[in-house]
Amino acid sequence: MTRSFGVAGAALALALTLSACTTTVQGVALGTGRVIKEDVDSTFIKNSDGGEIDKLAGTVVKDVEKFWEETFPATFDNKPWQPLRGGYYSVDTSDKAAPAPPCTDQASDVEGNAFYCPSADIIAWDRASLLPVLKERFGEASVMLVLAHEMGHAVQRRAGITQAAQRSDPQRYPTILLESQADCYAGAFVRWVSDGKADRLQLDRTALDPALEAMVLFRDPVGTEQTAQGAHGDAFDRVSAFQDGFEKSAKLCSEISVDNRTFTQRGFLSEQDQATGGNLPFEDTLKQLEPDVNAYMQAELSKLGKQWPNPKLDRVTSTPRCGQGDQGPVAYCPDDRTIDVQTRGRLAELHTKIGDWSTGTIISSRYAIAALAALGKPLTGADAQRSALCVSGSYSKFLLNRQGNNVFALSPGDMDEAVQVLLGFDFPARDLDGEAPATGFERVAAFRTGAVDGINACNLD
Structure with a gap:
């Protein structure tokens, strides 16, 4: 089972087909701020083309790793952080012959998305029509947010949450709860960056607004039930979780449960309302x-x-x-x-x-x-x-x-x-x-x- 950032909403899906064009969201300034202080050699990323998008992604994941090296032991009873066993995969979804990453059948399975696969312990992303569009429309901070969310799922596996969710009653670990926790972990990481603690990344907080607008586009379709398989939450749920991590701590994120978390996402109660x-x-x-x-x-x-x-x-x-x-x-x-x-x-x-x-x-x-x-x-x-x-x-x-x-x-x-x-x-x-x-x-x-x-x-x- 893979854990993804979410399914692209209609507005972003349109942008994916028009990725060479710039489209702005009404009322939201296009995010153009640079987040990289010092980029990394992206050759550690499997199937990378060495381009600017993979340099950005590689820089982000290296600092996310550093964050969890510091934060994981303090959050989980001094347990050390374990690097991803399977590593990172960049996928050229524009090339039908491109190699598929683990947990997929073909490269096109990744189109418009990024995901974590716990069985292979890998993170993969679409470098052709996801990350470039996010960067262009919402700024580099949105790429930071997406990849930090995926690492949040890797954190869940190392904390035993993924395994417990598979063994236990699904009502105890609904998908929406796991996704909310990953959004919260992303917020904790972004706060660490904005506080100037990262080695390679930096963040002006004004860049957060367009990045959060990307979360709005990756919300579940309006009317999705909280209990739906694969539910990630509505925009309020997702932004709330991110802000909890940003304003509080990864420790708080780790304690999110069905006992202390409520969601605003809900289904329509009448045909008229739905219409x-x-x-x-x-x-x-x-x-x-x-x-x-x-x-x-x-x-x-x-x-x-x-x-x-x-x-x-x-x-x-x-x-x-x-x-x-x-x-x-x-x-x-x-x-x-x-x-x-x-x-x-x-x-x-x-x-x-x-x-x-x-x-x-x-x-x-x-x-x-x-x-x-x-x-x-x-x-x-x-x-x-x-x-x-x-x-x-x-x-x-x-x-x-x-x-x-x-x-x-x-x-x-x-x-x-x-x-x-x-x-x-x-x-x-x-x-x-x-x-x-x-x-x-x-x-x-x-x-x-x-x-x-x-x-x-x-x-x-």
């Missing part, structure tokens, strides 16, 4: 969101002994200019305690391109600013920005867990839409001055605090 892809029309979203988010904020503020002002949602055609700065297409207006929503332009465009919960994420963040005002909290500065995102995330958590028929709740893919808008745009994070955290990584992290731990984690009292 619409889980998306409401723009105006219907506004109509259903307004009373619901007001009720949520009222309930939460009452727990803190505060009165919720029940701000009215006003539809405007021009860019909202209330407040002290440009909050974007949705703005909290402190003078009259209203929420101005621009019904034409950027918000409606994002609704169409990303989905209805891009709209929900942006609007709920402005209600979060209103909540900060009702609590007498600052409405500007870094704390206000993080709190707005956290409270918005807590509302998403509330809707995700809501049960019942014909209720306003999140559909499969909605949390992914939140991740996409947070990575690509800073509207949900803007304070009253129009200022926001510089990177999508920071914005997702603050939103995720509320989405995972709830509103009590947002430090409102």
Whole structure:
């Protein structure tokens, strides 16, 4: 059984057929930052052509090996790290006569992917139509992330997890859990690089945003059940696992289990929801969101002994200019305690391109600013920005867990839409001055605090 980074989503699959062209994701800057300080001789890679892609891949895996030489004993009771017995394979999937790596029948089996095979203890990658496309579209950091994920599966084998998963009840070690752990291990490695501890690699954290966008494209198809064989998780699950490793440690990653890990990926509950892809029309979203988010904020503020002002949602055609700065297409207006929503332009465009919960994420963040005002909290500065995102995330958590028929709740893919808008745009994070955290990584992290731990984690009292 092989463990891969994931199946390329439709957007990347299109890029694979057009690999000579440059295609950018709306709102996400193309990653061009160099990660290599000193490259390696790639002759240790089997079937390598010695080109730039294999030099990049080889440099990455050598530093990943160094990371685990240091980290594995500290994570697994002083057990030493064992190098890959079968080594590394570069596969030219553009050549029908190219040799196939172990665990495959032909080179084309690797097309558009990278994988770890535990039986042969090897890592292989497509050097023709995967790594070059990732590098071009999302920067070299995305290649680092993919190969570190595959090494994460090698870590699982050395820790005995792979063998236990094969012997034990599959419900104890579902595929989605193993993939989440590998994403977490990748995050721990990338943090080590960004902290300047790597011998050959370096990383400017601004390069993380486009790399995480690649994770969005490698998510499971919307509506995939958590229990599906080969499930890797939705974009929120995958980015969350990566950030846990980045922000905490490989030790935390090693302790991920079905007892302490929840996933947002889920299947459609109705044919109607599936038919619409889980998306409401723009105006219907506004109509259903307004009373619901007001009720949520009222309930939460009452727990803190505060009165919720029940701000009215006003539809405007021009860019909202209330407040002290440009909050974007949705703005909290402190003078009259209203929420101005621009019904034409950027918000409606994002609704169409990303989905209805891009709209929900942006609007709920402005209600979060209103909540900060009702609590007498600052409405500007870094704390206000993080709190707005956290409270918005807590509302998403509330809707995700809501049960019942014909209720306003999140559909499969909605949390992914939140991740996409947070990575690509800073509207949900803007304070009253129009200022926001510089990177999508920071914005997702603050939103995720509320989405995972709830509103009590947002430090409102």
